[in-house]
Amino acid sequence: MSTAPAAVQRTVASYLVTPGSTVYLDHAATGPVRAEALAALQGWLAELRGNPSGTHHLARSARRALDDARDVLADALGCGPGDLVFTGGGTEADNLAVFGVAEAMAARTGRAPVVACSAVEHHAVLEPVHALGGVVIPVDACGRVDPDRLAEHLPADTGLVSVMAANNEVGTVNDLAALTAAVAAHTDGRARLHTDAVAAFPWLDLRQAAAGVDLLTLSAHKFGGCQGVGLLMVRPGVPLRARLLGGGQERDRRSGTQNVAAIVAMAAAAAATEAERDATVERVAALRDRFVDGLRALLDGVEETVADRRLKVAGNAHVCIDGVVSEELLFLLDRAGLCASAASSCASGAISLSHVLEAMGIERERGAGAVRFTFGWSSTDEDAERAVTIVAEAVCRLRAARPGRATRPAFVAG
């Protein structure tokens, strides 16, 4: 109903915040593009490049770049280059995994298989599983799927199980090797295991951690690549029906001209991530610990949502803070220059209570003050230090403004 005023042409620079003023602790949402990725991107986009599906020399050159990128990423995942399907991000890869396997199995056997996923999956998995009328597997208080109890929840005719490698919200890591064995044992090897490894890749060597899974999702912008590009790893022999039909790119599994620049950048980011992962994990875990310990030293009523940090990826600090509402805390943090997040954000940008915390059995009152701080490869000592001060000040201010209120406002209706 509204009339659009004349569109404004703004320079990229006009969107930038004053450098140095921001403490960025939302790396699980998205992170900075790595220098290696930026160089690859700029180098690629600076010239006329061909369509990798073409035949002339520019096309063949683009094809080579794509092949090289595929090799690098396959190496990072311990799979063959032909096992990778490039997609427009993690959500597309997750959708392709769930629908693609279910539809291919249905076409092969004439019967739709049962699909299942954990209760703490990203919505990109949960929604497709819901759409197929699938099974949701409960998690323990830390957000993990218990391999020993998987059998209780899986019907024998399950065709696909999806369990994330690490949770994007609270950071808990699943034991994929044990889950692989449990799924195989319970379904006589019929069911395939997919893992959304989007939140895990910066921190875990997936060659080992995900060695047994059949399908795996990555998203480039969570490890220093660009937004809007990702991949699905599909092991040989796993049935998969394409969701996007067209020119038959990606071996008929995902049509559409590949985003070569973004894929080349993704490979560069993955290589950089791989090369420095051990050092980054150690350094960032120390930063995260310093931040959480500092916060707990300054403030009462700060509880780690998953108390045992050994169960979590290095960059995740998820806390429930008494006496504040996360929406209000995030507002003050933002005004003080600190970027963090609460639960998942909905389309309109409002914060709602997270399905992850609900599945972990966290009471609403406690979950109301939940905040996620996520560190990344570019985080610094100064980030951790400044964050402690900013958060402590904001929490004190809110508690002072609302004395005696430890939870969300409750309304007496009528």
Add this chain to the structure above:
Amino acid sequence: MRVMVAMSGGVDSSVTAALCRQAGHEVVGVTLKLWGGESDRGCCSVADVDDARRVADQLGIDHHVFNYSEEFDAAVVSPYLRAHEAGLTPNPCIECNRAIKFDALHQRALALGFDAVATGHHARIVTRADGSRRLRRGADRAKDQSYVLYMIGEQVLASTMFPVGDLDKGEVRRLAAELGLRTAVKPDSQDVCFIAGERSRARETFLGDRIGLRPARVLDATGVEVGRVPAIELVTIGQRKGLGLGGGAAPRYVVDIDHRAAVVTVGEQADLLTDTVALQRFAPSERTWRGAVLAQCSAHGEPQPAMLDGMVLRWDRPTKRVAPGQSVVFFDPAAPDEVIGGAVAAALRA
């Protein structure tokens, strides 16, 4: 001052933000997400959030979305359903203002360090000789919203701003157009923001999906059945249309609703007249409730002289009955544009 502007994505709140900015305040715009569900035309759809965000961007102010959907459900939607179930005629806008906009949001704004909350309501705030504050009708009498704001207490009024209350709607739209705001020609919002679709049927569908709707017999004063209605929950005291009555005869009005027996009684207009209204839920709480007032019984109704006497309002002249659940708002006879407060008409039948 630091001012939080509640931006619905409509033209009034867009201009409110612009005026606050022009006045030199430090302004942050917020849009309340109140309803999770089906309504895409109400005041909290994604499209409206988009409009609010784009207007804020155009004005160079920050914009945030606050989620009050749980509170809205508890304080507005659920009571709305229960009221209809009980045969009352609720006003959800008043409950939203009471619980959300001028309570929860206001408290939050102050807790976050703001000095005031500005909204796009057509109303004004006057400071009287003794320093006390009162709500006053908006300058545009046709768009005046003081009726739905009567519950705002003095303390909240002290940190509330209604910048468009001094303007008429035409001026608001002209200002919006001058500023090039995309909301300049956006239509005014509807009554019940959480109900989508065409009005009459939409309400029936919304309620029918959530509460049981019961058919009722329509009787005349002598007890003869003259019609039937599909849902007694949708019938209101004073209602004239949609009662399944044949045309031709003199107009007949609903004069009584026996919810338990599922019987609606119709009569002549004169049968609706009454001397008193039983009231409850007086607001704001700091006022005293005694003496002469001008009482207004609907958003744009004509105020009538009456005496407030405890929980009872006594009309100077017999006046049309007020449907239970509707609010009655009291204006000061000495300053007829100024609101003293209001209350909700009580159900006569338990």
